[in-house]
Structure formats: C-alpha cells, structure tokens
Amino acid sequence: MTATKKPKSGTTQARGNSTLWWIIGGVVGLGLIVWLAMSIAGEVPVDESIGYGDPTVEGDPLPVYAAGQQDVSVGLTAPTVEGADWNDNPVSIEPDGTPKIVIFLAHWCPHCQAEVPVIQDWINDGNVPDTVELVSVVTGTDRLRPNWPPQDWLEEEGWTPPVIMDDEITTVAVNYGMGATPMFVVLDGNNTNLGRITGELSTEALDQLVQVAEASIEG
Amino acid sequence: MSAQTIIVFNNLFAILTLVALAGAIGLTVYRVVRGPEAAGLLGGRAIWLAFAVALVSTIGSLMYSELFHYVPCRLCWFQRIAMYPLAVILLVGAIRREAVVRFYGIPLALIGLAISIYHNLVQFFPSLEGGSCDPAVPCSARSIEMFGFMDLPFMAGVGFILITILLAIYTKATE
Numbered sequence: 423m424t425a426t427k428k429p430k431s432g433t434t435q436a437r438g439n440s441t442l443w444w445i446i447g448g449v450v451g452l453g454l455i456v457w458l459a460m461s462i463a464g465e466v467p468v469d470e471s472i473g474y475g476d477p478t479v480e481g482d483p484l485p486v487y488a489a490g491q492q493d494v495s496v497g498l499t500a501p502t503v504e505g506a507d508w509n510d511n512p513v514s515i516e517p518d519g520t521p522k523i524v525i526f527l528a529h530w531c532p533h534c535q536a537e538v539p540v541i542q543d544w545i546n547d548g549n550v551p552d553t554v555e556l557v558s559v560v561t562g563t564d565r566l567r568p569n570w571p572p573q574d575w576l577e578e579e580g581w582t583p584p585v586i587m588d589d590e591i592t593t594v595a596v597n598y599g600m601g602a603t604p605m606f607v608v609l610d611g612n613n614t615n616l617g618r619i620t621g622e623l624s625t626e627a628l629d630q631l632v633q634v635a636e637a638s639i640e641g
Numbered sequence: 642m643s644a645q646t647i648i649v650f651n652n653l654f655a656i657l658t659l660v661a662l663a664g665a666i667g668l669t670v671y672r673v674v675r676g677p678e679a680a681g682l683l684g685g686r687a688i689w690l691a692f693a694v695a696l697v698s699t700i701g702s703l704m705y706s707e708l709f710h711y712v713p714c715r716l717c718w719f720q721r722i723a724m725y726p727l728a729v730i731l732l733v734g735a736i737r738r739e740a741v742v743r744f745y746g747i748p749l750a751l752i753g754l755a756i757s758i759y760h761n762l763v764q765f766f767p768s769l770e771g772g773s774c775d776p777a778v779p780c781s782a783r784s785i786e787m788f789g790f791m792d793l794p795f796m797a798g799v800g801f802i803l804i805t806i807l808l809a810i811y812t813k814a815t816e
Contacts, residue, residue: 460652528774531774532764532774533781536767566647566651602773603773603774605773621773622772
C-alpha cells in the first residue's frame, strides 16, 4: 500500500492564491510609499547652523529653576553673556547699570508661541520704560521640530526685543538654570538675579516684572 | 542619523498613517454598507493586518527613541505601554488563530486610543498640561509636524483605531 498525496481542494488553493496576491499587493504598496516618502523629502541642502549662535558666557551659573517653585538663587549674580542675533548684531546681558528682563524662548514651545504676541502687544502699548531693557534668548533650537527656523517665527511676530541666539548645547539656558520655557529672569543693573518665573504670563504679571526691575534702580 | 534621513522616515510614517486612516475609514464604511458579511472581506487576514499595524507602530516608536534620539514624553510612554504588548499578543493570536485574542487586543487598543486622543488635545490646547514647556520632554509640544497637523500621537491614535476595527472585523469573521 503506498501513501498518496491528497490533492489540494479548490477552496484551499484559491485561498492560497488570494493570500499571495495580498502579500504581493502589500509589498508593492509599501514600495510605492517608500518611494513617495523619499520623493517628498527631496535632497534640499540645509545649512545646519541656521538658528544657532555662538554666545560666550562668563560667571557662575545659576541653579536650575523648577517651574512653580521659589527661586533660591535670588541675590546671586547671573552670568554675563556676549552673543548676537541672527544678523550677527551683537547683543549682551552684562552688568551695565541697566536693569533687564531676560526672556528665554524656544521656537517649538506652544506656550512661547502663545506668549510672544502677548509680550509684543504689551511692548507696543508702551509698557516698557526706557529705564528697563528687554533681552530675549532663543534656545533649544532644533531643525527637525515645528516652527523652525526661529528667526522666521520672530520676524513674523514683529518681535522687537534684541535676541541672543543660543548655541546647539543651550549654553546660555543652562547657565541661567532654565527649567522650562518661556522663562523670565529679572536682573538689576549689576546682573543680580531679582527673580525667575516660567510659563505664560499675563500683561499684569509682565507689569509686575517691570516694577521689580524699576524698584532695583530706586533701591 | 542625519536630519535628511529622519525627514524621510517622518514622511514614510506620515504616509503610512494616511493609508491606515483611509483603511480604517474604508473598512468602517464597508461594514456599515455591507453589514455582518463585511467580515468576509479580510477573513482571517484581519488579525495579521492588525499585527502588522502594531509591529510597524512599535518599530517606528523604537526608531524615534533609539535611533533618532527623541525622548518619549510621559503620555508617549503610556501609549507605548498599550501598543508594545499588542505586537506580541496579536502575533500569538494570529499564529494560533484564536478569536479570543480580541478580548485582550481591543481593550488595550481602546486604552491606547483614549491616551492618544488626550495627547492630541494637549497639543492643540497646551494649557491642559500647565503653562510652560519642559525643555527636555514636553507633552504639549509637537516633536514633528507633518502635513501641518500630524504628530506622533496622531500616528499612534490612527494605529489604535485601525487595530480596533481590524479586531472587530476579525471577531465577526470568526463567529
């Protein structure tokens, strides 16, 4: 007696053919998607240095400021920063006798995106006295994240405060103990830290920062 | 990993997401139009497709964290917790042709979907997660933005939706 191979039934064979077509269709479809993904990405050369600066920082760093907590570094001297904006115009944070409000921003941060127009409208309404200087620091820049490059975003918003472009390793932010964005640092004319605060601020809160800065002159 | 390579993969996963979304919508419409017999469209292949979705999502998630060095935020981790086991559970279920796999797969997929819906809401309304961004791993900030609206939690959400629909259809096919 010899064993005979049972012939495949028509249904089984049809199911096998059908599965084969599914696999072929899947592979071809995936190939098309990969081709499409590569085509869309293109080969546009991008200057990787866009959005970064080359600031120098001198002085002891401030400890990290955690959002919502009391700033333990009030009274400490903040580091001096020499940097430039995206057009290479020099901008500094130094003990030059003028109190400052330093604003740290990241282009991808939705809270910064919401806060920038609020601050700009507040500036346009004449709420910043000549005795206080606003300086901004653009940090955390990442080409692969949304709203890049930061200079396009700030130009679109009509941003008027001078800007220091932080470097790729966020040297300025690290030295100012940035724990979240946006972050506001109030300094007196000697670069002494009068307080840091993070998050979206109302115009009333911005007025208070100006009052703290102005009080340092009177004090 | 060069930025150009990451952009190619961003596009790849974004297109796959659109295809998955179209598939989910198409299957839902087909089910509504054809009724219970719609389950016959994919038959037993539904669970293999669900496994493929979970596998691609898992590989994609690991690529973003391990190769592209995107640190997953808190909500991303919760979605990973839902997606990663699905890749294993659905593979075992597909090999063993066990209809019971739906009792494990669908709840996990729905939990993941709920988290990804919340994560998408946080990205549209950042104040849901506070008023500032953690510079390292903010849940409210988009890691990528494809076609003007699509980020990683959106991709995950579409994956969870498609897995749920495929498992529901597989359920019908096996009854």
